[in-house]
Amino acid sequence: MFPDKLHKKLLNRIENRSLRGLATRDDLIDFSSNDYLGFAKSEAIFNKAHQYLLDSSLKVNGATGSRLLSGNYSLYNELEAKLSNYHNSESALLFNSGYNANLGLFSSVPQRGDIILYDEYAHASIRDGIKLSNAKAYKFQHNNLDDLSSQLERSREFFSENEIYVVTESVFSMDGDSPDLKAMLQITKKHKAHLIIDEAHALGVFDFGLIQQLRIEKDVFARIMTFGKALGCHGAAILASNQLKKYLINFSRPFIYTTAMTPHSLSLIKVAYNELNSAKGDQKLENIIQFFKSKIDELGVSKYFINSNSAIQSCIISGNKEVKDISNLLLQNSFDVKPILSPTVPEGEERLRFCLHIYNTKEEITNVLELLCNFVKTN
Ligand SMILES: Cc1ncc(COP(=O)(O)O)c(C=O)c1O
Structure with a gap:
């Protein structure tokens, strides 16, 4: 028999909408991996x-x-x-x-x-x-x-x-x-x-x-x-x-x-x-980061983002349900942007974490942010 206390902990995760699972999909547009420079895929x-x-x-x-x-x-x-x-x-x-x-x-x-x-x-x-x-x-x-x-x-x-x-x-x-x-x-x-x-x-x-x-x-x-x-x-x-x-x-x-x-x-x-x-001194990743930042300004959503100059750009959307819903919506459009749920982050500070990469195109960034806008501006 599976121990009762462990079973309850899993149930609790389901109730909080924070149950984790292992997914495999490689047909998505990557805004979630840590492969910032594309080295993991480099032949x-x-x-x-x-x-x-x-x-x-x-x-x-x-x-x-x-x-x-x-x-x-x-x-x-x-x-x-x-x-x-x-x-x-x-x-x-x-x-x-x-x-x-x-x-x-x-x-x-x-x-x-x-x-x-x-x-x-x-x-x-x-x-x-x-x-x-x-x-x-x-x-x-x-x-x-x-x-x-x-x-x-x-x-x-x-x-x-x-x-x-x-x-x-x-x-x-x-x-x-x-x-x-x-x-x-x-x-x-x-x-x-x-x-x-x-x-x-x-x-x-x-x-x-x-x-x-x-x-x-x-x-x-x-x-x-x-x-x-x-x-x-x-x-x-x-x-x-x-x-x-x-x-x-x-x-x-x-x-x-x-x-x-x-x-x-x-x-x-x-x-x-x-x-x-x-590759030292190469501006490619920095340009992608700057493009992303200027796009969130232009779309009027920068106030939802934590100020960052790095490849990690987080958009606060409080509530595990809310942040999961928008992540799923982006997923339906082939964008892989991970929801970061509580208790990993404090309650109320749940977020969508965009990881930027050298291989993300301006078009991908524009499209994903426009979709995000529809959601944050109507909520
Ligand atoms: C700040 C920080 N330190 C350490 C680690 C752990 O590194 P590794 O994935 O090599 O175990 C991570 C990974 O997520 C991290 O974000």
Whole structure:
């Protein structure tokens, strides 16, 4: 018999119209994937990654073990050196995914007695890592530096000698917006706190990430780069000091107790980085984002959108039913725009999340926004 409590939880999801399911359709116009640069569909990247494995005699299917046991083949060291170089970081440590990287970092680094201050909208992987840590954790209001500042002051008053970690994202996955990273760095420095930035949705959208664009990489304690978004493949890296890398290799359980990534995965990351490096400064995605923003202005619906310069543009439509209805309507017209429901976002802030890509045409953007207008203006 299926446990009653679990059955009730599923029923509750159905009642709230928030039940999730796994759909497969590849005939839709993509406004939902994280493949911002089209790398996931790139035949050139596929072929180059394959060729690299053949040229390096890496004709194997699996890593055979954890990196601390039999899984640390030479491509790992080569790729980590390359990532440190590209990202202007002392070290890089690869993880099997962004989820694992955040779990591995936050569960092992902050110690009992330490404080973690994290943005209230931080990704689930950050919050799950924090839950596994022995440190005390407090949220600060989304992108609110005054709130962060007063929490830092209060924490320093009571815990003058303890380590404080401040955690945020350079581009938020649900809102697409960004904190004032330079000002945040000043505040954390003032209180001798360590700043940790998840760059999952900034890498590739803003070249090698916003921290690097702002040239503050040397002042940040750790950066998390994930390769399943604009890089179009899979995996992640923590960019940090040599000391922190050594610490994670020794104490980060999601790093230690798992089979290492396959040579195929690493080869894809390597080739995707080469492509990103040669595409640096390309304005294509930025032009698409600017076109989308000017179109919502022109159609008079920008007031429903969260202000964002990134590839994530979210239109608030409160209510799970309402946002699902409009998403279905767009789907009937072949547009794949995902509804983001509560409890993933706070109740009343349900939204349609448009993810923009280099391959979205102006015509597609115009058509999808005109359809959206019919709905938001009549509701
Ligand atoms: C901000 C952020 N961090 C981490 C992750 C997890 O990355 P991955 O998909 O590689 O596990 C995501 C993915 O949605 C994310 O949006």
